[in-house]
Amino acid sequence: MTRPRLVTGARLRYDEVREEHVLLVPEGAVRLNPTAAEVLGLCDGEHSLDDIVGVLSQRYDGSDVGDDVRDLVDAMTQRGLLVDSAA
Amino acid sequence: MHCPYCSNPVDIGAERYHHELSTDDWIRTFRQARGLGVLQLALTGGEPMLRRDLVALCAAACEVGLYSSLITAGTLFTPERARALKAAGLDHVQISIQSPDAQDNNRIAGNRSFEKKIAAARLARELDFPLTINCVLHRQNLDRIEELLQLTLDLGAQRLELANTQYYGWAVVNQEALLPTWEQLRRGEEAVKRFRERVGPRVDVLWVLPDFYEDLPKPCMGGWGRTALVVSPDGAVLPCQAASTIPGLAFANVREHDLDWIWNESEAFARFRGTDWMQEPCRSCPLGRQEEDWGGCRCQALRLTGDPAATDPVCRLSPHHERVVSARESAQTDEFVYRAMKRPARV
Numbered sequence: 304m305t306r307p308r309l310v311t312g313a314r315l316r317y318d319e320v321r322e323e324h325v326l327l328v329p330e331g332a333v334r335l336n337p338t339a340a341e342v343l344g345l346c347d348g349e350h351s352l353d354d355i356v357g358v359l360s361q362r363y364d365g366s367d368v369g370d371d372v373r374d375l376v377d378a379m380t381q382r383g384l385l386v387d388s389a390a
Numbered sequence: 391m392h393c394p395y396c397s398n399p400v401d402i403g404a405e406r407y408h409h410e411l412s413t414d415d416w417i418r419t420f421r422q423a424r425g426l427g428v429l430q431l432a433l434t435g436g437e438p439m440l441r442r443d444l445v446a447l448c449a450a451a452c453e454v455g456l457y458s459s460l461i462t463a464g465t466l467f468t469p470e471r472a473r474a475l476k477a478a479g480l481d482h483v484q485i486s487i488q489s490p491d492a493q494d495n496n497r498i499a500g501n502r503s504f505e506k507k508i509a510a511a512r513l514a515r516e517l518d519f520p521l522t523i524n525c526v527l528h529r530q531n532l533d534r535i536e537e538l539l540q541l542t543l544d545l546g547a548q549r550l551e552l553a554n555t556q557y558y559g560w561a562v563v564n565q566e567a568l569l570p571t572w573e574q575l576r577r578g579e580e581a582v583k584r585f586r587e588r589v590g591p592r593v594d595v596l597w598v599l600p601d602f603y604e605d606l607p608k609p610c611m612g613g614w615g616r617t618a619l620v621v622s623p624d625g626a627v628l629p630c631q632a633a634s635t636i637p638g639l640a641f642a643n644v645r646e647h648d649l650d651w652i653w654n655e656s657e658a659f660a661r662f663r664g665t666d667w668m669q670e671p672c673r674s675c676p677l678g679r680q681e682e683d684w685g686g687c688r689c690q691a692l693r694l695t696g697d698p699a700a701t702d703p704v705c706r707l708s709p710h711h712e713r714v715v716s717a718r719e720s721a722q723t724d725e726f727v728y729r730a731m732k733r734p735a736r737v
Contacts, residue, residue, distance in 0.1 A: 311548065312482050312520025314457060320427040327457040329482040329520050329549060332429050383548075383591030 307355075307376055308348030308388040315343055326384065333384065342375050348388030352376060391437070391463050392500030393488060395526050395568055396560040410623045413443040415644060417450040419621055422649040424454045428619075431456040436623065439466035445474045452479025459484055461524075464510030465503050472510075476517045483514040484522040484551070490537040498530060508545070515546045522549040527578070527600075528568035535578045539585045542593060550593060552582070554600035558632045558689060569718055575603060602718045605711070606679070607686025607702035614662040614684060619653060627652045629659055632689040636698045662688050662699070669699055671707045 309315065314327045317340075324340035326333040335343065341362075345355045352373065359368045379385040411419070420431065431451050438444060439462050451458040460475065464485040487507050488498040495504040514521045523542045525531065531538075535552070542550040555561050555568050582597045601608065611618050611630045620628040626641040627649065628634060634641070642656040653659055661667065665680045672685045685691075686702025694703045695710045703710040 310520070311518060314481065316455065318427075318429065320425065325429065327429060327481075329484075329522055330430060330432070330459055332457075381591060383594055386592075 306348050306351050306388045307346040307380070307385045309343065309346055310384055310386050313384060315340065328384065338371075339375055342372055343379070343385075346376070346385055391465075391503065393498065393526070394500070394560055394564040395528055395555045400559055400563065410441075411621075411625045411644070413446055415625060416443075416447055419625075419644045419649060420447075420451050420456055421454050422644075423619075424456055426649055426653055429457060431458045432461055433458060434461035437463055437466065439463075439471070445471070445478045448475055448480040449478040452481075457481050459522075462486070462510070463503065464507040467510035467513060469513060472513050472517055476519065480519070482522065483519040484524050484549075485511050485514065486524045486526070487538075487541075488525065489531045490525075490534050490541040494531065494534065511545045511547065520549075521545065521547040522551055523547045524551040524553060526553050526555055527570070528555045529570040529574065530567070532570050532574040532578050535581045539581060539595070543589060548593065550595045552578075552595065552597045554598060556632075557602070557693075558635065562693070565717070569602065570600070572603070575599065601687070601690065601704050602714055604704055605706040606677075607683045607704040609683045610687035610690075610702075612684075614688060615653070615659040616663070616684070619649070619659075627656075627658075629662070630689070633658070635689050636692055667699055669701065671705075671709075672701045676707070 309326070310328070312329055315335075316325055316327055317323075318325050321334075324335040324337060326335055326343060341359065342355060345358060350358070355376075356369045356372050359372060360366060376385060423431070433444070433447065433451075438460060441447065444460075448458055448460075458480050459482040460480055461484045464487075467483070467485070485507055487495055487504070489495040492504040495507070496502050511521060511523065523538075523545065525538055527535075538552075539550065554570075557565055557568075561568060579597065579599075582595050585593075586595060598608070615629045618630070620631050620633075621644060622628060622634075622641075625643040625645045626634075627644060628641055633639065639658045639661060641658050642652045644652070647656070662685070665672075665684075668680065668685055672680060683702075683705075686704055688698045688702075690704065691700040691702050692698040694713045695708075700710070701708040703714050705711065
């Protein structure tokens with residue numbers, strides 16, 4: 304996975320009724336915590352995985368977010384929700 | 391389409407289906423649905439492409455923040471309309487096919503539709519819609535499941551819904567020609583497993599055993615009045631598409647009430663919601679499944695026991711489970727009675 308992007312048709316939204324982030328996909332929805340929503344927001348096919356880790360680390364005062372980001376990206380890829388834009 | 395497995399009512403051509411909601415009614419309903427927390431909108435039918443205002447409806451759904459899916463036979467999904475739907479913000483297209491083989495598709499559908507469906511699927515992908523292929527499975531197409539999986543892959547679809555026939559409406563008329571054999575289901579399940587291993591998460595294959603081959607019920611609609619509602623073309627709001635078969639249930643209409651009231655207050659949604667309505671053996675379920683399967687399917691309970699509040703007879707604990715067992719053993723004819731809009735069916 305070099306430059307992850309959301310699978311075709313997936314939409315990242317904030318649900319004002321439930322007051323939480325959701326990822327909407329064909330006939331399904333995945334509830335997201337704010338951090339996961341931030342990571343997925345950066346999965347635009349332009350940022351590399353390292354870029355994403357860098358951006359978030361900076362946002363969180365240099366803390367090491369590498370493992371968390373990679374775990375999330377792996378899990379979402381396994382579910383077919385993220386794909387590699389290079390593929 | 392004339393599909394003999396259709397779950398639509400057998401009186402689908404009747405007068406009461408002719409008073410469809412206006413564009414404004416639908417748009418108001420979409421807004422109320424989003425306000426209730428609804429995230430997903432499935433534009434289905436019948437055939438939603440027959441609505442002349444479909445583009446306006448998609449634009450409105452997009453504007454209020456609903457994720458919209460078009461559930462279509464594909465035969466009217468022309469380049470001009472498809473582009474307009476894309477521009478309006480339609481999110482996802484689902485196209486049904488009856489078989490991966492042209493001749494077989496046309497025989498089961500009762501019309502020459504295969505080439506149009508394939509053209510529609512290719513067009514959807516050209517316009518970068520995520521695509522789902524849906525095929526209702528039964529005895530007369532289950533043996534082509536390998537071809538179906540391959541066709542889905544070739545078309546670039548993201549999802550394949552292998553929907554086992556639900557025995558309502560026309561499917562009841564044709565039940566004996568549709569019920570599959572155990573052997574077919576076993577081979578189908580293995581083909582799906584091999585495909586998943588080979589292709590991975592790129593194509594999501596939905597495969598669920600038909601109810602008649604289970605001995606524990608499924609949570610029909612995720613539980614009555616829990617996660618979904620159906621607004622019929624005339625504005626009546628149902629907890630599930632088949633709920634109108636249950637006698638004595640009155641369905642409130644979006645022309646007279648707002649969705650919030652219908653969902654939270656109306657009699658039809660309260661009738662089988664939760665667990666208080668349950669009779670034995672559900673009431674003291676020894677398997678602790680009350681809030682897992684929610685008693686199964688009310689329409690199936692009605693059809694097989696005469697009582698919509700009975701335990702779904704798919705459950706091995708139901709005193710009527712024998713009726714499910716004998717139905718699956720009685721499959722013996724390959725003759726279809728085709729769905730028709732004009733002539734009343736002989737049931």
